[in-house]
Every structure is written in C-alpha cells, then in structure tokens.
Amino acid sequence: MAQITLENVTKTFGAVTAVDRVSLTIAEGELVALLGPSGCGKTTTLRLIAGLEIPDSGRIFIGDREVTRLPPRERDVAMVFQDYALYPHMNLMDNIGYPLKVRGVPREELRQRVQEVARRLQIGDLLDRRPSQISGGQQQRASVARAVVHEAQAFLFDEPLSNLDAKLRLEARAFLKHLQHTEGVTAAYVTHDQAEAMALADRIVVMNHGKIMQIGTPLDVYRNPQNTFVAAFIGNPPMNLLPCHLDMAQGVLVVAANQAPLDLGLLRERIRVALKDGDSLTLGVRPENITLGAEPGPAAIPGKIYVTQPLGGETLVNVEVGDQLVSVRIFTEELPPLPEQVWLTLDLARTFLYGPDGERIV
Amino acid sequence: MNRYESPLARVGIVLFTMLAASFFALPLLWLATAPFDARVNLTVHIPAELTLDNFRAVFQNSFAVRALLVNNLIIAGGAMLTVATVATLASYGLSRTRIPGRDILVYVLILFSSVVGGTAAMVPLFLLAYHLGLVDTHIGVILVMSGGLLPSAIFIMRDFVDTIPRSYEEAALVFGASPLHIFRDIAFPLVRPGVAVVAIWAFVNAWGAFLIPVVLLRSPHNMPASVALYSFYSEAGTPVHTLVAAYAFLYTIPVLVLYLIVNWRFGFRFFGGIKR
Numbered sequence: 001m002a003q004i005t006l007e008n009v010t011k012t013f014g015a016v017t018a019v020d021r022v023s024l025t026i027a028e029g030e031l032v033a034l035l036g037p038s039g040c041g042k043t044t045t046l047r048l049i050a051g052l053e054i055p056d057s058g059r060i061f062i063g064d065r066e067v068t069r070l071p072p073r074e075r076d077v078a079m080v081f082q083d084y085a086l087y088p089h090m091n092l093m094d095n096i097g098y099p100l101k102v103r104g105v106p107r108e109e110l111r112q113r114v115q116e117v118a119r120r121l122q123i124g125d126l127l128d129r130r131p132s133q134i135s136g137g138q139q140q141r142a143s144v145a146r147a148v149v150h151e152a153q154a155f156l157f158d159e160p161l162s163n164l165d166a167k168l169r170l171e172a173r174a175f176l177k178h179l180q181h182t183e184g185v186t187a188a189y190v191t192h193d194q195a196e197a198m199a200l201a202d203r204i205v206v207m208n209h210g211k212i213m214q215i216g217t218p219l220d221v222y223r224n225p226q227n228t229f230v231a232a233f234i235g236n237p238p239m240n241l242l243p244c245h246l247d248m249a250q251g252v253l254v255v256a257a258n259q260a261p262l263d264l265g266l267l268r269e270r271i272r273v274a275l276k277d278g279d280s281l282t283l284g285v286r287p288e289n290i291t292l293g294a295e296p297g298p299a300a301i302p303g304k305i306y307v308t309q310p311l312g313g314e315t316l317v318n319v320e321v322g323d324q325l326v327s328v329r330i331f332t333e334e335l336p337p338l339p340e341q342v343w344l345t346l347d348l349a350r351t352f353l354y355g356p357d358g359e360r361i362v
Numbered sequence: 363m364n365r366y367e368s369p370l371a372r373v374g375i376v377l378f379t380m381l382a383a384s385f386f387a388l389p390l391l392w393l394a395t396a397p398f399d400a401r402v403n404l405t406v407h408i409p410a411e412l413t414l415d416n417f418r419a420v421f422q423n424s425f426a427v428r429a430l431l432v433n434n435l436i437i438a439g440g441a442m443l444t445v446a447t448v449a450t451l452a453s454y455g456l457s458r459t460r461i462p463g464r465d466i467l468v469y470v471l472i473l474f475s476s477v478v479g480g481t482a483a484m485v486p487l488f489l490l491a492y493h494l495g496l497v498d499t500h501i502g503v504i505l506v507m508s509g510g511l512l513p514s515a516i517f518i519m520r521d522f523v524d525t526i527p528r529s530y531e532e533a534a535l536v537f538g539a540s541p542l543h544i545f546r547d548i549a550f551p552l553v554r555p556g557v558a559v560v561a562i563w564a565f566v567n568a569w570g571a572f573l574i575p576v577v578l579l580r581s582p583h584n585m586p587a588s589v590a591l592y593s594f595y596s597e598a599g600t601p602v603h604t605l606v607a608a609y610a611f612l613y614t615i616p617v618l619v620l621y622l623i624v625n626w627r628f629g630f631r632f633f634g635g636i637k638r
C-alpha cells in the first residue's frame with residue numbers, strides 16, 4: 001500500500017470545471033471519503049487518480065512515483081465501480097481472476113488465489129456462476145474480490161453501495177470497513193451519503209463545484225464546519241443557518257428573519273476578525289444545540305411552533321422564526337407541553353458565525 | 363382485431379391475405395419443386411416424374427460449378443471477412459473516441475454508401491480498379507463490394523458496441539489490460555452477436571451480387587454464380603427451365619443454411635433485430 005497525493009489538480013470538460021485545484025493527501029492505510037452533492041466532481045477526482053482521465057494541470061503521485069500522465073495499467077490501483085463492471089460473459093472465477101490473467105499468472109495459481117480471496121469474502125461457492133446469476137450484494141463482493149486479488153497500491157471505490165437496498169447497504173458497509181482495517185488498505189471512497197462517509201472514513205473530503213470545501217475527520221467536519229456549505233451539507237437534519245447582521249452599538253446580532261436582537265455574549269470573544277457594523281453574517285447552530293422555553297433570555301429569539309415530529313428516542317420540532325423554519329432536536333421521549341409562542345435559546349459555545357463569503361469567523 | 367367486424371369483411375381480409383401471400387410464395391414453391399421435375403415450365407405443379415437428372419446436367423457444366431463452389435465462395439467469403447473485421451474495429455473506434463462531428467460523419471458515410479455500392483459510381487469504380495490493376499480479380503470485386511456494404515455495417519455494429527458499458531473496459535484498463543486484451547477478452551465476446559449479424563448480412567449481399575462482378579470481371583473462370591446462371595440459357599437466349607431451376611436451387615442453399623445456423627445460435631430473424 002502507498003499514499004496518494006494530488007497537487008493542485010484541475011480537470012475541465014468544455015466549459016465545466018469538474019475538478020478545481022484540488023490538493024489532497026491520502027496517507028498509507030487511510031480511507032478518505034469524497035463527499036458532496038451530485039456533479040461536484042467526486043467521480044472525476046477518482047478517475048483522475050485511476051488514470052481514466054488526465055488532468056489539465058496539477059500533479060498526482062502514488063507512493064513517491066509521479067503518475068500524472070501514466071496510463072491506468074501503470075498506476076497499480078484497483079477500482080470498484082458503481083455498476084460493479086463484472087463481465088456478463090465470464091463466470092466469477094474468470095471475473096475475479098481477470099487482473100491475474102492479464103498479468104499472465106498461471107492458471108493453477110490463479111485458481112488458488114481467486115478461491116482464497118473469494119472464501120474470505122464469502123462468495124467461495126459461487127465461482128462458477130455468472131454475474132447475472134447472483135444477488136446484488138454478492139456482485140458487490142465479487143467486484144471487491146476482483147480488486148483485492150489485484151493486490152494494488154491503493155483502492156478506489158465509486159459509490160460501491162448505492163445499488164444495494166438499505167439493509168444490505170448496512171451489512172456491506174460494515175464488511176468494507178472490516179476489510180479495510182484487516183487489510184490496511186489505502187482507499188479513496190466516493191459517496192454522496194454522508195452517513196456512509198461518517199461511518200467508514202478516517203477523513204472526509206467535502207467537495208462542491210469541483211473544489212474542496214473542507215477536509216477533516218468525520219467528527220471534525222461535523223463539529224467544526226468551516227463554511228456554510230459544509231454546515232448545511234453535513235448533519236441530518238442539517239445545521240440551521242440564520243442570516244443576520246451586526247449592530248455594534250447595541251452589541252447584538254439582528255436576525256434577519258424576524259429582526260430579533262441576539263446578545264453576542266460569549267461569541268464576542270470568539271470573533272477573531274475585524275467586523276463592521278451592518279456586515280451581513282450567517283449564524284449557524286445545530287438542531288441539538290437549541291433549547292426551547294417559554295421565557296425570553298439574552299441569547300434567545302422568539303418563534304412559533306410549526307410542527308413537532310416524534311422520532312422515538314428524540315423529537316424534532318420545527319419552529320417558525322419570521323419566514324424561516326428552524327429545526328430543534330430534543331432528546332426526550334415525551335415532549336413537555338410547549339406554548340405556541342416559544343423562545344429558542346442558542347448554545348453560544350456551540351454556535352458558529354460565518355462571514356459574508358460563507359467562511360467561518362467564529 | 364375488431365370484435366364487431368362483419369364476417370363478410372373478415373372473409374375478404376383472409377382472401378386478400380392469401381392472394382398476397384401466394385404472390386410471394388409461388389416462386390419459392392416453384393424453386394422447391396421445379397429442380398426435381400423432368401418437365402419444367404413456369405407453372406407450379408407437383409412433379410409427375412421425380413428426377414435428379416437436372417442436377418446431373420448442372421454438374422456437367424464445369425464453368426457454372428466453378429462459379430458457385432469457388433468464385434462465389436471467394437467473393438462472398440472475402441466480403442464477409444472484410445466487412446465483419448473492418449466494421450467491428452471501426453464501430454468500436456467510433457463508439458469509444460470523442461471526435462467532434464462523429465455522428466455527422468457516420469451519417470454522411472451511410473449516405474455515400476448507396477452511391478458507392480450503386481450503379482451511379484460504376485464507371486469511376488471501374489476506372490479506379492483498372493488503374494490499381496484490380497480488374498478481373500476477385501480482390502477488386504471484394505473491395506468494391508465491401509466498400510459499398512461497410513457504412514451500413516458500421517452503423518449496425520455501432521448500435522451493438524454502444525450498448526456495452528464503458529465501465530467494463532475501464533475496469534479492465536485499471537486492472538492492467540492492454541487495448542488488445544480488452545478487445546479480445548471483453549469487447550469482442552460481447553459484440554459477437556452483432557458481428558454475426560453483420561457478417562451474414564455481408565455474405566448474403568455479396569453472394570447475390572450481379573452488377574459489380576459483371577462490370578469488374580472479364581474471364582469466365584472468375585465469374586460468380588449470378589453470372590454463370592446465364593450459361594443455362596439456350597443460344598436463342600431463352601432459359602432452359604430445368605437447369606436454371608436446379609442451379610438456382612443450389613445457389614440458394616448456402617444462404618438458407620447460414621440463416622438457420624445464425625437463427626439457432628443467436629436467435630435473430632433477418633432484419634427483425636436481435637432477441638436479447
């Protein structure tokens with residue numbers, strides 16, 4: 001296994017910049033998830049690493065070897081495709097053994113190695129079947145088995161679980177994580193499912209419009225979103241983002257939705273950049289960091305209960321603040337009765353402030 | 363069918379269908395019975411006297427036998443090989459590369475194919491073959507035939523190639539396969555039904571060709587069966603029905619056999635598309 005490094009890599013298709021100055025290092029034995037909305041350039045990044053696309057500029061390294069312009073077969077990476085790309089005219093033995101066959105491994109050794117890997121992935125008794133004769137989950141394993149047999153420097157996964165139903169997906173996720181740990185593989189893993197990224201990855205790369213918005217451990221990305229994009233993308237339900245502006249004279253933030261003043265309090269010390277009166281900012285607070293009460297307070301803004309959604313162990317309350325809906329998450333099984341008019345108290349220690357450009361300032 | 367149709371209308375439809383069907387069926391019936399008949403005219407009837415004499419007589423004609431068993435096989439086989447090979451490679455390339463204006467190119471080719479294969483281009487084609495020293499050679503006929511058939515063949519093949527997901531090839535690329543490996547192990551096996559369709563189609567077309575061989579060939583011993591058929595005409599220019607029938611019967615057999623083989627192997631009906 002080897003580390004993967006991208007240095008300022010850019011790839012355009014006509015007018016579309018699919019990957020925009022991406023720099024990234026995936027350490028040896030690390031699984032990094034590429035996460036982002038559809039069309040943000042995740043697959044293209046992966047294909048650039050695999051050599052299926054050649055970057056317009058920038059450099060790519062696998063181990064300490066520059067591979068920027070090398071064809072795929074000289075890069076020594078294994079890939080698991082979204083549609084698995086198992087060959088319909090070959091049985092699983094030939095499919096999984098294909099990387100060995102093109103390398104000219106003798107038939108007998110090929111059989112042994114395929115059988116060994118297939119047994120480990122629990123598809124050992126399906127080897128004489130064709131892909132159309134096995135289930136989706138088994139196809140997924142076969143596709144992983146083919147990658148494992150290849151014994152490459154790094155693994156690339158392009159949404160390998162998206163074709164599975166919800167239950168199988170959980171199983172396959174656990175299985176992939178286990179495999180990654182036991183084999184200690186370096187892997188780039190594309191997904192648009194944040195739960196999958198959180199569960200699997202050592203680090204998450206959040207992308208948008210071809211750019212990296214943030215790189216960090218799952219917890220880091222969740223706890224410290226660096227910009228409004230990441231804040232709104234990570235979390236379910238996502239972070240509440242309230243446009244507001246600064247009123248220096250009063251020392252308050254005025255929430256745009258209902259003009260409610262909010263005492264800066266704790267936030268004041270945490271602001272590390274110069275701000276002007278009237279700067280339009282965005283306040284970010286997660287649903288679980290808001291409490292609901294009947295009484296006003298300095299860090300509270302008024303709102304009207306819109307709807308409550310009991311979810312078992314917790315309750316999701318949507319509150320109307322001006323014309324904006326704010327979600328509040330309350331971890332009780334039974335919600336105490338609330339008046340229709342409530343006060344939302346923000347936990348200022350866990351509240352974020354984003355500047356006019358969407359970058360975090362608190 | 364409409365439930366309220368009157369019985370009379372239905373009888374009418376059936377009669378009309380029968381009439382139309384017999385119009386096409388009669389010549390085929392004639393072809394099936396006449397060769398075994400000692401006395402042939404242009405009507406279809408059950409032979410009064412079954413015989414194989416007609417075939418014996420045909421096999422006396424060494425010029426016609428050579429045309430059928432040697433020349434036709436060379437021309438049709440050669441066109442089949444050329445068309446299948448070139449169409450497969452070309453359609454693969456056309457389907458897999460990003461060339462600007464690719465689709466227009468293909469349509470223009472199709473358009474030109476009717477010109478190249480057709481009567482209009484016979485003179486320039488003859489001159490071309492003449493200057494290349496290909497007049498009176500089978501190679502010349504094969505090349506001209508193939509040139510005419512290729513555009514449509516490429517068009518048909520590209521449909522097959524387009525249905526193969528790119529990820530198949532990309533997976534192979536990532537796992538270390540060379541382009542040759544990919545073509546041999548993955549692309550070709552997957553487009554084989556398409557290759558079969560195109561090959562048979564080319565064979566049948568070249569097998570029945572008349573105009574191009576007649577223009578490009580000179581010596582009798584190079585002529586294909588479609589031309590040799592005329593050796594069963596009397597000096598007065600009227601056909602000897604018994605011999606023409608027997609020879610035509612032999613002439614159709616390879617096409618029938620090919621059709622049956624492909625139908626059995628890949629299950630396609632001629633020009634009816636492919637069962638998947």
Ligand SMILES: Nc1ncnc2c1ncn2[C@@H]1O[C@H](COP(=O)(O)OP(=O)(O)OP(=O)(O)O)[C@@H](O)[C@H]1O
Pocket residue numbers: 013016017018036037038039040041042043044045192
């Ligand atoms: N071969 C191509 N030709 C032209 N444009 C392309 C090509 N491949 C990708 N793009 C464009 O580049 C952008 C990024 O595409 P990419 O496939 O990397 O997105 P993605 O993040 O994987 O999205 P998804 O989650 O939908 O798979 C998109 O706008 C896409 O339309």
Ligand SMILES: [Mg+2]
Pocket residue numbers: 042043044
């Ligand atoms: Mg994608």
